Amino acid sequence: MLYRPESLDAALALMAEPGAVLLAGGTDVYPALRDGMPPDRMIDLTRVADLRGIALADGTWRIGGATTWTDIVKAELPPRLAGLQLAGREVGSIQIQNAGTVAGNICNASPAADGVPALMALDAAVEIAGPEGLRTLPLHTFLKGPRQTDLQPGEIVTALLIPDGPGRGAFLKLGARKYLVISIAMISAVVEIGAGKITNAAVAVGACSPVARRLTALEAQLTGATAADIPALCAKADLSDLSPITDVRASADYRGEAVPTLVARTVLTAMEAPHVA
Amino acid sequence: MSLSISLSINGAARDIVLDDVRVTLLDLLRERLALPGTKKGCDRGQCGACTVLVNGQRVNSCLTLAATLDGATVTTIEGLAQGDRLHPVQQAFLEHDGFQCGYCTPGQIMSAVGLIAEGHAGDDADRIREGMSGNLCRCSAYRGITEAVQDATRRMTAQAAEDAA
Numbered sequence: 394m395l396y397r398p399e400s401l402d403a404a405l406a407l408m409a410e411p412g413a414v415l416l417a418g419g420t421d422v423y424p425a426l427r428d429g430m431p432p433d434r435m436i437d438l439t440r441v442a443d444l445r446g447i448a449l450a451d452g453t454w455r456i457g458g459a460t461t462w463t464d465i466v467k468a469e470l471p472p473r474l475a476g477l478q479l480a481g482r483e484v485g486s487i488q489i490q491n492a493g494t495v496a497g498n499i500c501n502a503s504p505a506a507d508g509v510p511a512l513m514a515l516d517a518a519v520e521i522a523g524p525e526g527l528r529t530l531p532l533h534t535f536l537k538g539p540r541q542t543d544l545q546p547g548e549i550v551t552a553l554l555i556p557d558g559p560g561r562g563a564f565l566k567l568g569a570r571k572y573l574v575i576s577i578a579m580i581s582a583v584v585e586i587g588a589g590k591i592t593n594a595a596v597a598v599g600a601c602s603p604v605a606r607r608l609t610a611l612e613a614q615l616t617g618a619t620a621a622d623i624p625a626l627c628a629k630a631d632l633s634d635l636s637p638i639t640d641v642r643a644s645a646d647y648r649g650e651a652v653p654t655l656v657a658r659t660v661l662t663a664m665e666a667p668h669v670a
Numbered sequence: 671m672s673l674s675i676s677l678s679i680n681g682a683a684r685d686i687v688l689d690d691v692r693v694t695l696l697d698l699l700r701e702r703l704a705l706p707g708t709k710k711g712c713d714r715g716q717c718g719a720c721t722v723l724v725n726g727q728r729v730n731s732c733l734t735l736a737a738t739l740d741g742a743t744v745t746t747i748e749g750l751a752q753g754d755r756l757h758p759v760q761q762a763f764l765e766h767d768g769f770q771c772g773y774c775t776p777g778q779i780m781s782a783v784g785l786i787a788e789g790h791a792g793d794d795a796d797r798i799r800e801g802m803s804g805n806l807c808r809c810s811a812y813r814g815i816t817e818a819v820q821d822a823t824r825r826m827t828a829q830a831a832e833d834a835a
């Protein structure tokens with residue numbers, strides 16, 4: 394059966410009975426269904442009004458749990474969230490972006506999910522509704538491993554929460570071709586600048602570890618850096634938190650070599666400094 | 671368990687009973703509604719051959735469950751021409767050789783109609799290529815496709831300006 398609830402309460406009530414699969418854009422669920430038995434009970438979240446929309450309140454951006462990538466790309470957001478918008482522009486194709494949601498991207502928990510590094514660099518948190526009420530946890534805690542999240546039976550992601558702030562974000566994806574491609578590696582950075590120097594930096598790397606990682610050691614070194622310092626700092630960055638693997642898309646060595654260069658380009662883009670694209 | 675939905679398809683209201691709620695919009699169009707213009711390439715979102723407009727937005731009909739669309743307006747390739755008069759995008763594809771075998775063409779044309787309506791790309795070739803990147807062409811008619819989209823964009827913009835005047 395397919396259920397089409399129009400309110401969050403109705404959706405949660407349907408989730409109370411185990412075995413139901415949530416369907417947002419279906420762009421991850423549906424291709425995966427082809428190879429196995431389709432679930433008996435599906436709950437379409439696209440009509441739940443409470444899950445739509447992007448709004449700023451009390452210094453926090455709230456991105457509803459059924460917000461599509463196209464909604465994100467089109468929204469008027471501050472430069473700090475530019476990395477998330479750029480990531481959205483690179484998720485599959487426009488057809489995929491029109492259907493696929495940000496919440497679906499993180500719940501699917503693919504190591505190659507483009508939204509994850511962008512959201513991690515923004516210190517995003519995940520708001521979850523369930524039988525016990527609402528809870529919120531940081532994205533990096535929510536994501537437990539490839540295809541594994543902290544989502545408990547009966548729970549629905551209701552929103553992503555992103556602290557507002559100054560600075561500028563960037564996102565860079567490395568793929569085997571320009572468009573419609575799964576990432577070999579992707580980087581997102583958010584930097585704040587004062588007098589030509591970085592005062593605060595966040596850098597996250599995806600597709601090079603089971604779950605995307607922030608490069609905290611490098612972030613600390615970037616504080617005080619000028620654009621001219623970036624290439625050298627990134628070239629000797631400590632990447633020991635990453636554990637790239639060899640798969641159909643690229644070798645571990647290639648990933649390891651590409652990351653420092655990509656990080657430098659992403660940080661320089663976020664600084665709006667000229668560099669080789 | 672069956673489910674009823676109402677759709678507006680190419681301007682006609684249709685009430686449809688879905689015996690299997692897992693049927694995709696693509697299979698519904700082709701197998702139940704005798705609208706085979708929409709093509710099935712990969713059946714998993716990767717090629718764009720099945721592109722249609724749902725409420726004006728481009729989607730892959732192979733990834734869309736028909737049951738989720740109750741109340742929606744769907745436009746397929748069959749809904750573009752007005753009688754014998756081709757839609758400007760169809761006309762431009764003919765004039766610019768925007769295809770070879772033609773298998774991807776309905777999807778390309780629907781995608782182009784969606785792209786032009788979105789209004790971000792204008793006649794910028796790079797933006798058009800980005801906006802059309804969800805539609806693959808095994809014959810690699812990309813050059814003709816891009817030119818056709820540029821030309822159709824110009825014609826439709828001129829027509830809109832004329833209509834407004």
Ligand SMILES: Cc1cc2nc3c(=O)[nH]c(=O)nc-3n(C[C@H](O)[C@H](O)[C@H](O)COP(=O)(O)OP(=O)(O)OC[C@H]3O[C@@H](n4cnc5c(N)ncnc54)[C@H](O)[C@@H]3O)c2cc1C
Nearest residue numbers: 417418419420421422485493494497498500506507550715
């Ligand atoms: C051709 C193609 C290309 C793609 N390219 C990319 C790409 O370049 N980059 C990329 O990152 N991804 C890509 N994807 C994957 C996919 O499109 C994205 O991950 C998308 O964001 C998924 O969103 P969705 O709404 O379609 O998720 P769905 O398929 O609806 O759901 C995904 C998972 O999340 C669960 N879920 C959804 N919403 C909620 C919620 N609110 N609460 C709890 N659980 C929920 C579902 O039950 C399911 O397990 C591609 C997919 C296809 C088919």
Ligand code: FES
Nearest residue numbers: 711712713718732
């Ligand atoms: S058939 Fe739908 S995208 Fe290929």
Ligand code: FES
Nearest residue numbers: 770772807808809
């Ligand atoms: S014309 Fe043959 S696939 Fe595009």
